[in-house]
Amino acid sequence: MFWSKIKKEQSQIIKQDHNPEDDIIDKAISTDTLVSLLSDSEDIIFNHIIVNHDMNVKLTVVFVDGMVDSLQLDNDILKPLIQEKALSFVQDEKELINRILLGSVYHSHRMRCDTLSECIDRLFTGSVLLVFDDTHTAIAYESKGYEKRAITEPTNENVLKGSKESFIEVLHVNTALVRKRLPTHDLKVSHIYIGKRTKTAVCMVYLKNIANTDIVNEIKNRLESIAENDIFSSGQIEAVLKNKKYSIFPEQIYTEKVDKFSSAVLEGRVGILIDGVPNAIITPVDISSQLQASEDYASHFITSSFSRILRFISTFISLTLPAAYISITSYHQEMIPTELAVSIIESKKGVPFSTFIEVIMMLLAFEVLLEAGLRLPKAVGQAVSIVGALVVGEAAITAKILSPGVVIIISTAGITGFVIPSQDMSNAIRLLRFVLVVFSVLGGLFGISIGLIIILYHLCSIEVFGVPYMSPFVSMEGKGIFEDTLFRQQWSKAKKRPPNISTKDSIAKGETVK
Amino acid sequence: MTKLRTVINGMRLIGILLIISTMLGCSSDFFPIKREIDQTEMVQLMTIDKCNETGLVEVAVVNKTGMETGGGEGASQENERINVLSGIGETAYEAVRNLKADSDKVVFFSHLEYFIIGESAAKENFGKYFDIISRDPELRFTSKIYIAKECMAKDLVHVTLAQDKYIVDRLKNMEDDERVLGRISEVSIIEVIQMLNTPNIATVIPALRRSEIQEEISTEYLPFYDLATAGYAILKDFQLHDYIEESSARGYNFVVNKVKSTPISVKDHTGEYVALDLVGAETKVKGHFKGKKLTGVTFETYVQSNIGEQHSRVNLITKERLAEIKEKQEKIITEEMEKVIKFSQEIGTDCIELGKRLRMRYPFKWDHIENEWEKIFPEIDIKVKVIAKINRTYEINKPSGYELEQYEK
Structure with a gap:
């Protein structure tokens, strides 16, 4: 009823x-x-x-x-x-x-x-x-004459070396910025108006002779399919572009940097600009793209390759460290050096909770701190972090509510998580940490292995407009692994576009706008 | 179609999980047993003894709790406590169970670094007391093993306890010191297993003893004991057979190629000492065969040294003087090696790994002598040849006061 x-x-x-x-x-x-x-x-x-x-x-x-x-x-x-x-x-x-x-x-x-x-x-x-x-x-x-924000430095993507130009909320300014970087007749900028009332202009940017036509058409069809829906955020566009609706792994890259966007378009990807949103969407992307920063292309290839490998390792540490700590302290105590084991035992003396409860409490506290820091005004946000991390953390250890080992582990996992350039990827990793923690408390390293197998299985099953998410690690017969994924090639050797996105023209011929 | 795909994906996932679980041989205990780290007692040393009165097996384990903890404001508190747990039983396994029952925490054996087996136990049947060490899956094969000479293994624990020292720390320090002196080389569990399972060679395990030290307390001299190395114990047929004395331990190490560094003092032509710091040594075994018959063996040892110290005020850095020093060094090493080889032949036990090294170097010829090795070994003509080289004399060619000495002359 x-x-x-x-x-x-x-x-x-x-x-x-x-x-x-x-x-x-x-x-x-x-x-x-x-x-x-x-x-x-x-x-x-x-x-x-x-x-x-x-x-x-x-x-x-x-x-x-x-x-x-x-x-x-x-x-x-x-x-x-x-x-x-x-x-x-x-x-x-x-x-x-x-x-x-x-x-x-x-x-x-x-x-x-x-x-x-x-x-x-x-x-x-x-x-x-x-x-x-x-x-x-x-x-x-x-005769548009409304007030608009000036083109400033990107706020979410810090740049030390390279262009500091970022997108603003006005679409035609953004398209002009891209045009400025790619002054070619091949660059197509096609508008779709979405929303019965909002009539938000969404703009697809791609290189006609490079981007895969099937991918372009599919994106266009998907955007047209929501033409009646009123939109206010890029999340709604992202949702329609997502192939695995329930996956928490991001299938697109957000950027506010014009050079990063243009470089992706040049690689043969499709860029999407939304009126009123200063972030552009890049698709299709694979998992390694989520761990790449535009600055990689501004540094020497050896240093940037090192940074990339560091990001992969950090991501893995961030994902597994809390779970591994639980496994080692609750199941596999033989795996750590004796001195460390004795030191952990000492630090845990008087703490009434099991390691699992400690880790969960600390992980939740970390998330709450992060959320509070984001929501509050900048000045207050910092104060909250300091109060939360230092005062409450120190007090919790002194009061024997938490052991110092757990605080070190969770903060290490947190810090390594911040290395991930993509915020969406970082969020996914942070959430999966909880899942792995549960697996680890059930079965130690065996549980973590099962958890990681499930995650890997899920990652392998994702396809973004026909591009395997885990490529080139699991497909393409390994082509491209040493080109622009784990490592960054020398410019003199980087002559091909990413093979996994099946561009019409796979040879880059020295187009290096990165 | 999407639903069908989801179902298929789900089934695939279940399939993978089933394969993982079945391939790992999981039965009723699908998940491992959970045990919080603070509920465990990380024991680091185990002693195994035979009770002389009752004939039962006595096992004791030692651990340390209360490591250095931060006390805030840069200060640190040391709150160490050394715990000894012991148990007695018909077998070592039963003794361990009894020992566990006495502890209010889970006694955790995976961090065991040292095993000490008492002399009486080793004399009775080493294999009987060693079996638990080699069988238990929780134990590490890289742990080190010692034999307690002329005492029970647990006595050594009490010796260190009386000095408020943790036996594991003491052993580690001792190993480092002795390694520099070239008098000891540790033996791990896996090495003992290999030696026990290799026919024709004896098992050699380093030995520890109680050393009596006189210390001045007020006006009286009171004896107290410390831990010291005691050469090597030789096991034959799973029984403690004999010891290589501490004075011969370095010679043994030269023979089995385990010396990394050691000081050797020789006298120069003036009768003053010159200290040579041995920085590298390598011993090769050469077999001399007549047809299939082994007629003799030569141990060729190459040593390299630096001059560490000189007592006289004469110039030693001349070709002749250096040759003289080298010759004296060679003689010392040769004598030490010959002493061990002679002892080994006298007791009729190949404790110098000669059979093993001949087998590795001459595998086909070894086949012909393998079965008669025990008979051949005591009678082989074994020669030792030491070739010394002095690498560095450092910058002081002429010692301080050299000119003065010349002038006085």
Whole structure:
């Protein structure tokens, strides 16, 4: 009964969701229609203009206050309409429209709109509408003038060496930044508008002659499949691009760095930019891409190869260290040196909890600290970390609630986890730590082995648009392992694109925009 | 289709888990037994003795608790406690069980580093007391083994306890010191197993003893004991047969190629001492055969030394003087080696691994003498040839006061 009632209510909500204003969209373009549709919103400005003082030729200028550049509107649109001699001889609206479209109003970005819905879309994306009532036509001039953030250093991806340019929330600025880096006709930027109401512009960026057409088409189809869904975050786009819906491993890479994005596009991957989101999505990627940083390409190949190997090792340590500690202290005490074993025994004296409980408590405390640090303002966040880590940690050890060994192990696991460049990957590893801890308390190293086999099995079963997630380690007959995964090749030898993403042109021919 | 794929994936996973579990031979005890580390007693040394009165086996284990702990503000507290647990039983296994029963924690044997077997036990039947060591899967084969000479193994523990010393630390220090002197080389469990299972060679295990030390306490001299090395124990037919005395231990080490460093003092032409620091030694065995018959063996030892000290004020760094020093060094080493070889032949036991080394060097010829080795060994003509070399005399060619000595002359 309860469920049926809820379902009934839900169906009513869905029915109510049908907007009566949708019908108006089918109506002809006119000032009255627009006024009736938008009169409730006081930020929409309607200006009636008489072209060149000729009372016979009228039009209405419609724009959203704050979204357009008023100087541009005055100088490039209104001024020619009032003063341009070429418009003084027009007899009727049709001629006026033709002359405007032919450049009498000298603003470059113009477009004729034939439907009301098109007019509204343009209006709300920062265009100025010139509405002609007699011919039921409108011309949209793009004159975006809303406030935007400056192009600053990336906040989440620290750079020591290399470009510090990062994406901002404005899509056309972002696409321009990419264009600047890849000035080639081959670079395709295709827009898809998602959301019935949000109409968020999502932009696919790829190199036509390099990117795999099947992958491009599949991504396009998937994005189009959610065209009706209103979106506000990149997570919704990520969800539709995800092949294994329940997997916690990220199948895309997020970046706010233009150079990283461009380099991925150059490799033959598809980049996705979302209006209003300063992070770009790169797909398809494999597991080793999650452990690569753009800085790897700015350093010497030996040092960057060392950093990469260190990241792989750190990831493994971060994943397994708490579980290994439980296994060793609860099952396999023979595995550690005697002095260490005796030292652990001493440190555990008086602690009432088992190692498992200690580790779980500490892991949870670590997660809580991390979450608290993220949510709080920066200044307070630091204080929380210090209070949490030093004061509470020290007090917990002195009060014999935790043993120092556990604190060292969990902090080591935590620190090694921060080495992972991809935040999503780091989150996945942090969560899996708990899973392995449970396995370890059930069966020691045997349990960890089973846990790792399951994780490995899962990783091997993931495919991102046909690209095996674990490639090139498990497929491609080992091709590419020494090229750009564990190691970074010398530039003189790196002549091929990653073989696992099946690009149309596998030879990079020295294109090194990394 | 997606559901079907999920089901197939799930079944695959279950299959993998089943294979893992069955291939590991898991039966009822699928998961190992959990045991918290703080509930264990990490014993590091085990002694095995035969009770002279009752004839039962006595096992004792030693561990240390309360390591150095941080006391805050840079200070540290030392709170060490040495625990000795012992048990008696018909067999060593039973004694160990009795010992475990006395402890309020789980006695954990995997960290055992040392085994000491009492003299009476080794004399009666070494194999009987060693079996538990070689059989128990918890024990490490790299652990070291000693024989207690002229005392029970547990006495050695009490000797160190009386001095408030932990026997394991004492043994480790002693091994380091003795290694520099070239008088001892440790033997691990796996090496003993190999020696016991190799026909024609005796098992040689380093021995420990109680050494009496006189210490001045107020005005009186009171005896007290310390731990000391006592050469090597020779086991033949699973019984303690004899000892290589401490004075011959270095000679034995030269013969079996185990000397890494040792000081040798020789007298120069003025009658003053010159200390030679031996930095490397290698002994090769050469067999002399007439047809299939072994007629003799030569031990060729190559030693390298540096001059560590000189008492006289004469220039020794001349060709003649150095040759003289080398000759004297060669003579000392030769004598030490010959003494051990002679002793080995006298007791009729190949404790110098000669049979093993001949077998490795001349495998086909060895086949013909293998069965008669026990008869042949005491009668072989064994020669020792030492070739010494002085590597470094360091920068002081002429010692301090050399010029003065010349002037006085």
